[in-house]
Amino acid sequence: MTDLEAAYALIDDANARDPNLISADGASVPAELIYGRRMTAMLARVYPNASDDVRLAVRAQHIRRWEVPRASYPMDRPGYLRWRKDLGRKHAEWAGEILHGLGIGADQVARVGALIRKENFRRDAEAQAVEDTAALVFLAHYAEDFAAKHPADKVVSILVKTLAKMSDEGKAAALSLDLSAPVRGALEAARAAGSGP
Secondary structure (H helix, E strand, O other), X not given: OOHHHHHHHHHHHHHOOOOOEEEEOOEEEEHHHHHHHHHHHHHHHHOOOOOHHHHHHHHOOOOOHHHOOHHHOOOXXXXXXXXXXXXXXXXXXXXXXXXXXXXXOHHHHHHHHHHHOOOOOOXXXXXXXXXXXXXXXXXXXXXXXXXXXXXXXXXXXXXXXXXXXXXXXXXXXXXXXXXXXXHHHHHHHHHHHHHOO
């Protein structure tokens, strides 16, 4: 087993403890376990030549996410932003513990952590690939449920912000996804607002 495969197995083991279950392919599965696997599949589709550092960052993007619940922060914009920043640090820390345990060097662990936090993603092509992958997984697997629970203008506003953080390659990949009619319509509206390719 390679270091990458061993790390995937340990990340999946951690995420398999997620008490939040979702339906996927007809089965009830831990939410973050399937999220990590979806991230890996999307990365392979859009960035097949990604480095192991990117592959690890993508798989660990939401590791043990349920342990830092959104409700533990103020339910306003500053609270949301602080929650996201703290989550990034915790995900990097938890992934780093796994990688250290596998004997992976400190430099690589630090690099994977920086990618998990998506540091300088506009200037770092690998961090941008992580950002793109997260956005594409949202569009492919979670945007339909989000759209069903929120007003159309809010959905378009979220997608405008999502597209603004994506690379041209990521945006092109978004257009190739098999999306539901409401999500496709919202995506087209977001592009028309000036954020698309």
